[in-house]
Amino acid sequence: MEELLNLNSISIGYEGKGKIRGLNLAVKNASFSIKKGEIFGLMGESGSGKTTIGRAIMRMIDTVEGDITYKGMKINQRLSTENKRQLCHEMQMIFQDPMAALNERSKVSDIIGEGILATNQSISKIERENRIDKTMLEVGLRPEYKSRYPTEFSGGQRQRIGIARALIMNPQFIVADEPISALDVSVRAQILNLMKKLQKSRGLTYLFISHDMPVMRYFTDRIAVLYHGRIVEIAPTNELFSNPFHPYTKMLLSSIPRPIPIENKQMEERGEIKTWQKSGKLNSQDIDYGVISSELKGRETLRMIERAPGHFVLERIEKPFV
Amino acid sequence: MPENILTIENLTVDFTVRNALLHVLRGVSLEVIKGESLVIVGESGCGKSVLLKSILGLLEQNAKIVAGRILYRGNNLTSFQSEKDYQKIRGHEIAMILQDPMTSLNPLLTIGYQIEEAIAIHQPLRKVKRKEEVIRLLTEVGMKDPRKTRHYYPHECSGGMRQRVVIAIALACKPNILLCDEPTTALDVTIQEQVLNLLIHLQHKYQLTVVFITHDFGVVAKVADRVAVMYAGEIIEVGTSNDIFLDARHPYTWSLLASQPALYVPGEELIYLGGTLPNPQEEIQGDAFAPRNPWALERDFIYAPPYFKLSDTHQVKSWLMEKRAPKVEPPRIIKEYYQLENWRF
Numbered sequence: 071m072e073e074l075l076n077l078n079s080i081s082i083g084y085e086g087k088g089k090i091r092g093l094n095l096a097v098k099n100a101s102f103s104i105k106k107g108e109i110f111g112l113m114g115e116s117g118s119g120k121t122t123i124g125r126a127i128m129r130m131i132d133t134v135e136g137d138i139t140y141k142g143m144k145i146n147q148r149l150s151t152e153n154k155r156q157l158c159h160e161m162q163m164i165f166q167d168p169m170a171a172l173n174e175r176s177k178v179s180d181i182i183g184e185g186i187l188a189t190n191q192s193i194s195k196i197e198r199e200n201r202i203d204k205t206m207l208e209v210g211l212r213p214e215y216k217s218r219y220p221t222e223f224s225g226g227q228r229q230r231i232g233i234a235r236a237l238i239m240n241p242q243f244i245v246a247d248e249p250i251s252a253l254d255v256s257v258r259a260q261i262l263n264l265m266k267k268l269q270k271s272r273g274l275t276y277l278f279i280s281h282d283m284p285v286m287r288y289f290t291d292r293i294a295v296l297y298h299g300r301i302v303e304i305a306p307t308n309e310l311f312s313n314p315f316h317p318y319t320k321m322l323l324s325s326i327p328r329p330i331p332i333e334n335k336q337m338e339e340r341g342e343i344k345t346w347q348k349s350g351k352l353n354s355q356d357i358d359y360g361v362i363s364s365e366l367k368g369r370e371t372l373r374m375i376e377r378a379p380g381h382f383v384l385e386r387i388e389k390p391f392v
Numbered sequence: 393m394p395e396n397i398l399t400i401e402n403l404t405v406d407f408t409v410r411n412a413l414l415h416v417l418r419g420v421s422l423e424v425i426k427g428e429s430l431v432i433v434g435e436s437g438c439g440k441s442v443l444l445k446s447i448l449g450l451l452e453q454n455a456k457i458v459a460g461r462i463l464y465r466g467n468n469l470t471s472f473q474s475e476k477d478y479q480k481i482r483g484h485e486i487a488m489i490l491q492d493p494m495t496s497l498n499p500l501l502t503i504g505y506q507i508e509e510a511i512a513i514h515q516p517l518r519k520v521k522r523k524e525e526v527i528r529l530l531t532e533v534g535m536k537d538p539r540k541t542r543h544y545y546p547h548e549c550s551g552g553m554r555q556r557v558v559i560a561i562a563l564a565c566k567p568n569i570l571l572c573d574e575p576t577t578a579l580d581v582t583i584q585e586q587v588l589n590l591l592i593h594l595q596h597k598y599q600l601t602v603v604f605i606t607h608d609f610g611v612v613a614k615v616a617d618r619v620a621v622m623y624a625g626e627i628i629e630v631g632t633s634n635d636i637f638l639d640a641r642h643p644y645t646w647s648l649l650a651s652q653p654a655l656y657v658p659g660e661e662l663i664y665l666g667g668t669l670p671n672p673q674e675e676i677q678g679d680a681f682a683p684r685n686p687w688a689l690e691r692d693f694i695y696a697p698p699y700f701k702l703s704d705t706h707q708v709k710s711w712l713m714e715k716r717a718p719k720v721e722p723p724r725i726i727k728e729y730y731q732l733e734n735w736r737f
Contacts, residue, residue, distance in 0.1 A: 115580040116551075224668060254436045255607045259651045259664035266661075281580060284610075284654035288662075307658065325585040327610030329652055330730070331633040 071105040074243060074275050075127065080136035080146075082119070082126050093134065096122045098299045100136075101374070104243075109269065109276045111286045111307070113322075114296030120279045123296075124245045127277065128163050140243070158189050162236035166248040168228035172220040178231055179216035182206065185239045205238045209264060226257035233264065237272075245277045250285065262289060283326050287311050292380075295319050300372070305381040315383040397601050398424040398447070398486075398569060403460035403470075405439075405446055405625075407672075414672040416442050418625040418680075419460070424569070429595060429602040431612045433648065434622035437669050440605045443622075444571045446470075448488055449478040464569075484514050487562035491574040493554035497546040503557045504530075504542030510564040529560040534590055552583035559590065569601045576611065588614055609652055613637065618705070621645050624670050624680040631706035638730050641708045643685050646722045655729045663723055679711065687712060687720045 082097040097119040104110045112120045125131050127138060129145060138146040145157060162185075165171035172181055183202045186193055193201075203213040209230045220228055229249060236244055246265070250258045262285070268274060278290055286293060286307070293310050295303045295318065303316040314320045374382040405417040417439050424430055432440050445451050447462055449472060462469040464481065472478055490496045498506060507526045511517060517525065530538030533556040546554055555575060562570060572591070576584040592615060595602050604615055612619055612633070619636040621629040621644065629642040640646055647665035649655075656662060667684040670676055679685070682692035689711050700713035711717055721727070 115582060255648065255651050256435055256665045259653070259662035260666075262653065263662050263664065283581065284652065288653035288656050288658050322582060325582045327585065327588070327608070327614045329609035329613050329637070329649075329654055331613045331616070331637045 071107065073103050074106045074141065075277075076103040076137075076139045077101055077123075077127075078137045078139070080123070080126065080138060081134045082122050082131065083134045095134070096299050097126070097296075099372075100296075100299075100301050102294050102301065102304055104275060104277060106242075106275055107273055108291045109278055109289060111290035111293040112277065112279045112296060113281065113283065113286050113293050115281060115322075118296040119299040120281075120296055121247055124163070124247050124277060124279050128161060128245055129157070155189055158185070159239050160241055161243045161245070162239055162241040164229075164232050164236050164244060164246040164249045167252045168225055168232050169252070171232055172228060174219065174221055177217050177219060178206075178211075178223075181220070181231060182216075182234045182238055185235065189239070201238060205234045208237065208268070209234045224257075225253050226260055229253060229257075229261050230264070233261075233268070237268065241274070243275045243277070245279070247279045248281070249278075251280065251282060258285075265289075283323065295322065300384060301374070302384040303382065304374070305378075309378065309381050313378070313381070315377050315381070394425045394428075396423045397426040397464070398603075399461075399463040400424075400443075400447075401461045401463070403443070403446065403462065404458045405442055405451070406456050406458050407452075408454045408456070412673050415675075416455070416625055416672055417446070418676070420622075420625070420627055422620060422627055422630070424601060424603060425618070426601055427599055428617040429592075429604060429615050430618045430620060431604045431606060431616040432620045432622055433605075433607055433609070433612060435607070435669060438622045439625040440622055441573055444488065444573055444603065444605065447571065448482055448486060449475075450488075483510065483562075483565035483567065485567060486569040486571060487565055487567035488571040488573065489555075489558050489562055489575045492578050493551065493558045494546065496558050497554060499546050502543050502545055503549065504544075507542070507557070507560050507564055510561045514565045525564070529564055530557075532563065532594070533557070533560045534586070535560075550583075551579050552587060555579065555583075555587050556590065559587075559594070563594065563598070566598075567600070569603065570595075572602060572604045574605050574607075577606070577608075584611075591615065607648075609637075609649065610654070621648065624676070625672070626680060626709065628681065628709045629707070631702075635703070635706040639706070640722065640726070641702065641706075641713060642681075642710050643687050643712070643720075644681050646726060649726050649730075650723045655725050660725075663725060679709075681710075687718075689717060 078101050080097060080100045081095055083093040083095040086092060086094045100123060112123060114120050122131065126133050126146065133146045137144050140157065140161070143153065179202050182205060183198055186198055186201065202216060206213045206216060211227065211230050211234065220231065223231065249265070250261050253261060269276060280286055290307050292304065292306050294301045295316065297318045303310065303314065303319045310319065311323065314323055371387060372384055373387050375385045377383050400420055400422045403417055403420045407414040407416050420443055432443065434440055442451070446457060447469065449469065457470050460470065464485065469481065497503070504526050507529055508522050511522050511525050526542055527538045530542060535541050535553065535556055549557065576587050579587060588611065591602065594600065606612060616633045618630065618632050620627050621636070621642065623644050629636065629640065629645050636645060640649060650663040651665070653662060665684055670680050670683070678694050679692040679697050682688040685692065692711055697709050697711045699707045699709050701707050702713070712720055
């Protein structure tokens with residue numbers, strides 16, 4: 071399969087104030103590539119840099135070093151107006167909180183139609199309205215509702231508006247930043263089904279950002295696990311869940327509460343439930359996993375090693391003498 | 393013989409919003425057994441939080457308890473008139489933990505001070521003893537280095553630490569019942585696991601009764617002894633954890649169980665429940681769930697179903713349990729996952 075997007079040792083940082091003055095790297099040396107038509111997942115805890123990577127790909131924040139290439143074109147630099155417009159059409163984003171992402175004071179048709187209005191003025195009004203209607207139908211909203219305001223819709227419907235706004239540009243690549251975590255349980259399934267349907271019918275490629283592991287396992291083809299701004303493991307989804315290598319991934323997978331009553335109760339009886347107290351660890355942020363400080367020790371370096379076909383794990387290796 | 397510590401009978405709560413009357417709780421009856429952990433599940437907007445708030449008299453100004461009783465140790469909590477009455481119960485007898493720890497902590501005071509405040513109100517202790525008690529509580533909830541961390545302000549703590557502090561404040565008053573309103577929804581999975589383990593551990597240690605709200609069935613399976621499923625201001629199914637997971641009978645419970653992606657093979661289409669909750673302004677004729685229920689019978693639209701008792705622990709509010717009703721099977725996916733013990737993931 072053809073490569074659509076490629077990240078080559080990307081680092082992204084934020085300027086801090088006060089105690090954390092200077093550049094704080096939120097993402098360190100991240101590399102991965104996304105193939106055309108696949109659903110690539112970014113998984114990690116809050117603060118691990120998932121959203122930062124998504125936003126850097128969308129050119130919403132600048133990178134410190136490294137290259138992001140989309141269809142062979144380097145995009146993390148100044149681009150010509152024409153190239154920017156092309157990216158606008160081809161890459162779109164779906165946001166986490168549909169309550170916050172939509173302008174309460176504009177009508178649904180204005181929200182959905184804004185993208186084509188801004189990038190393609192040659193389209194006539196009638197044609198624009200037609201495209202809005204078509205897109206609304208595609209995401210399961212009734213076109214009659216297009217003169218309503220976002221506050222009149224439920225959370226699930228609003229997320230559909232958010233998806234329609236992205237789809238109307240006919241994108242090929244969509245960054246979905248936690249698109250279902252703000253939604254209610256029963257609505258999540260609807261939005262996931264819709265996203266999957268659209269992916270099939272339009273041949274879309276997704277970068278799916280989430281911390282919800284059951285959803286990741288169900289929805290994605292490949293997953294990259296982030297910890298403290300570093301990618302610690304990249305593998306096909308099945309492989310990752312059945313055969314995790316990195317200690318952090320193992321810990322993460324073991325902490326999912328499974329929806330099975332008997333088994334958890336058995337675990338309790340066996341006393342496994344209290345192991346956290348023995349280890350005395352307050353929270354996972356305190357554990358190094360060979361990721362946070364290892365590079366400072368000079369002689370060692372971190373590398374992604376291929377442990378199984380397509381399964382890469384971040385490992386500490388000794389530098390050879392030079 | 394299990395003893396009921398809290399009994400809620402036919403609790404009905406109305407809200408007045410812009411001159412419209414909203415029926416939020418429509419006759420909730422629930423028994424909480426001493427020492428158990430009871431989990432309440434349901435969609436957002438079904439009245440879970442209102443139920444917990446009405447126990448402690450924390451309802452907003454525009455809410456009114458129209459009917460029903462909440463019995464705790466011979467007292468009817470709904471008959472309380474003044475804040476002073478509630479103050480005897482709050483914290484000391486029944487404590488509450490909210491979803492977002494940032495809203496329940498004062499950002500201007502150190503966490504040690506806030507815990508000490510709770511101790512000072514409920515126990516007559518000298519200042520030095522109080523300090524010791526603060527340190528003991530912080531150790532109890534798994535805070536590292538409590539002598540140092542008690543001087544922290546809430547913003548210096550991570551989400552997990554804040555929730556531990558809130559639990560410490562709740563424990564400071566030595567309550568009998570702990571009400572938890574989605575205490576781990578705002579936390580990461582790894583931190584969620586730690587906080588849940590802590591709650592389970594404390595429950596056993598202090599023989600607390602825990603009432604827990606969540607919509608994550610993973611969490612339900614982990615903490616619940618009994619589960620109550622709520623829909624549109626009513627309890628529609630109640631049973632032990634095994635009753636609900638392995639032998640659910642209400643179509644709404646099925647749809648909640650079936651909406652978990654964990655049950656599915658990647659690529660399978662997820663089953664979901666269409667429609668929305670009924671408008672709380674309208675009077676409901678018959679069963680509130682009937683319009684969304686694919687197995688709804690004609691009688692569902694006319695008469696509200698009673699509770700059918702399937703066993704000592706398991707009760708279902710659906711006409712499908714009637715003798716003459718047609719036999720219906722739960723969705724294939726639930727059967728496969730739970731009954732054939734074919735547990736993926």
